[in-house]
Amino acid sequence: MTSASIAWFRRDLRLHDNPAWASATAADATTALVVIERPLLDAAGRFRREAYLHALHALDRELRDLGGCLRVEIGRPEEIVPRVVRETGAETIHVNADVTRWSQQRDDAVDQALQHSSLPNLTRSWGTLVRPPGSVLTKAGTLSRVFTPFYNAWEKVPIDAPAVASAARVAATTSAPLPDVDGTPPPESEIVLARTIERADDYPTERDVPGSDGTTELSVALRFGTLSARHVARTLEGRGAGAAAVVRQLAWRDWYAHTTLARPDIDRVALRPEYDAIPWEVGADADLAFAAWGAGRTGYPIVDAGMRQLAETGWMHNRVRMITASFLVKDLLIDWRRGERWFRHLLADGDIPQNAGNWQWISGTGPDAAPYFRIFNPTAQSRRFDSAGSYIRQWVPELRGLDSRGIHEPSSVAPLDLAAAGITLGADYPFPIVDHAAARDETLRVYKHALETAREK
Numbered sequence: 001m002t003s004a005s006i007a008w009f010r011r012d013l014r015l016h017d018n019p020a021w022a023s024a025t026a027a028d029a030t031t032a033l034v035v036i037e038r039p040l041l042d043a044a045g046r047f048r049r050e051a052y053l054h055a056l057h058a059l060d061r062e063l064r065d066l067g068g069c070l071r072v073e074i075g076r077p078e079e080i081v082p083r084v085v086r087e088t089g090a091e092t093i094h095v096n097a098d099v100t101r102w103s104q105q106r107d108d109a110v111d112q113a114l115q116h117s118s119l120p121n122l123t124r125s126w127g128t129l130v131r132p133p134g135s136v137l138t139k140a141g142t143l144s145r146v147f148t149p150f151y152n153a154w155e156k157v158p159i160d161a162p163a164v165a166s167a168a169r170v171a172a173t174t175s176a177p178l179p180d181v182d183g184t185p186p187p188e189s190e191i192v193l194a195r196t197i198e199r200a201d202d203y204p205t206e207r208d209v210p211g212s213d214g215t216t217e218l219s220v221a222l223r224f225g226t227l228s229a230r231h232v233a234r235t236l237e238g239r240g241a242g243a244a245a246v247v248r249q250l251a252w253r254d255w256y257a258h259t260t261l262a263r264p265d266i267d268r269v270a271l272r273p274e275y276d277a278i279p280w281e282v283g284a285d286a287d288l289a290f291a292a293w294g295a296g297r298t299g300y301p302i303v304d305a306g307m308r309q310l311a312e313t314g315w316m317h318n319r320v321r322m323i324t325a326s327f328l329v330k331d332l333l334i335d336w337r338r339g340e341r342w343f344r345h346l347l348a349d350g351d352i353p354q355n356a357g358n359w360q361w362i363s364g365t366g367p368d369a370a371p372y373f374r375i376f377n378p379t380a381q382s383r384r385f386d387s388a389g390s391y392i393r394q395w396v397p398e399l400r401g402l403d404s405r406g407i408h409e410p411s412s413v414a415p416l417d418l419a420a421a422g423i424t425l426g427a428d429y430p431f432p433i434v435d436h437a438a439a440r441d442e443t444l445r446v447y448k449h450a451l452e453t454a455r456e457k
């Protein structure tokens with residue numbers, strides 16, 4: 001008698017080093033299933049939707065090379081998975097687990113539906129992180145609330161061996177065509193990894209320079225699992241200080257994922273509860289300021305460059321993510337949750353653990369966050385990290401005529417020089433929507449008062 005299994009793909013869209021896929025192929029015949037939830041797909045911003053669909057098409061091509069194809073189903077997983085189990089006679093259903101509130105609820109609902117029909121439960125592995133939740137704990141057996149001790153322990157935990165698939169027969173039935181996708185497919189993940197290795201030595205010096213392509217750009221491949229995070233870490237191991245610096249960033253990614261599993265409300269509440277006492281700006285003026293931020297029209301060129309890069313490409317350089325997020329929270333005093341949602345909608349790599357984790361870091365509300373009184377000065381950051389202004393020139397073309405001194409702060413440029421550069425402030429480019437020094441003082445006052453009052457209660 002032949003055995004049958006299902007590998008249900010979610011954010012692990014690859015065959016290489018995929019624990020769920022490898023376990024599923026222990027059966028004689030395997031169905032490679034994807035369930036597209038229309039409301040979720042429609043809610044994702046254009047760039048994430050495109051990245052997801054490109055990844056599904058690439059996975060389907062891999063499966064076709066094995067003589068099968070991706071079985072595409074559109075609808076609710078708790079209805080579809082039991083139906084496909086019945087149709088295929090699968091004895092096992094393999095998934096890589098995820099950490100978010102929503103994914104936990106989805107998997108629990110599917111398990112309940114399976115149980116209700118006396119079908120086998122999901123077999124869960126970890127295939128999206130370098131080291132799974134629960135494997136990196138303090139001596140007291142808890143997850144560290146501080147990154148550095150987490151990282152020191154994380155480094156010492158052996159990485160699991162690669163998951164190797166067997167030669168199962170891959171089912172060649174599908175019930176829906178894969179939705180078409182526009183746009184250029186991303187470079188193959190292995191090519192991005194090869195580029196990472198090639199340029200790793202420069203990473204520590206280049207990674208903070210938004211005008212260079214000094215970061216790895218691995219985030220979208222990791223978001224959809226077209227690359228295995230642990231494969232990346234294994235490949236970079238022993239390749240010098242630059243490669244080690246990249247791996248350290250993967251530890252941040254793991255830490256935010258482990259934190260999210262422990263605190264699935266990470267996108268909703270301040271992980272330091274007293275910070276939820278901050279009276280964020282609301283109302284018409286705050287809405288106008290938020291709109292100017294989203295449109296890249298704040299009058300702070302580095303902020304505007306970042307927000308336009310995000311809107312036009314679905315990606316933003318990490319240094320600029322920090323500057324723009326800090327500007328929203330600390331200069332405009334707008335609730336970090338509004339910014340988090342805006343980013344998550346637009347980012348191709350947007351996901352709750354990394355996005356909410358980083359927003360809480362910037363806002364001072366998360367574990368091991370930047371202290372609230374450390375406030376980025378956008379102009380100083382711009383001068384330091386985009387000294388020649390090349391990043392600003394790329395994304396804010398109306399400022400191209402300014403020299404590398406004036407481009408960081410057009411409002412301080414002499415009228416004659418502005419005219420020579422063809423710029424009329426207030427018409428071609430906005431005046432600053434807020435005065436940074438005054439905003440900084442006000443934020444410090446508001447944070448301090450709210451925190452002291454909350455702690456006294």
Ligand SMILES: Cc1cc2nc3c(=O)[nH]c(=O)nc-3n(C[C@H](O)[C@H](O)[C@H](O)COP(=O)(O)OP(=O)(O)OC[C@H]3O[C@@H](n4cnc5c(N)ncnc54)[C@H](O)[C@@H]3O)c2cc1C
Pocket residue numbers: 207215216217218219220222223246249250252253256316317318319321322325343344347349350351352354355356358359362
């Ligand atoms: C406000 C804000 C929001 C963010 N939102 C997201 C998000 O939704 N999704 C996301 O993947 N990253 C997010 N990041 C983290 C980081 O900015 C991106 O991972 C990085 O810019 C992606 O580019 P890269 O792959 O070239 O990074 P590299 O610098 O080359 O880093 C390599 C990999 O390490 C991981 N990494 C790097 N920095 C961080 C970090 N600070 N936190 C967690 N992991 C990190 C990523 O997986 C990244 O691909 C956010 C950062 C900030 C400040």
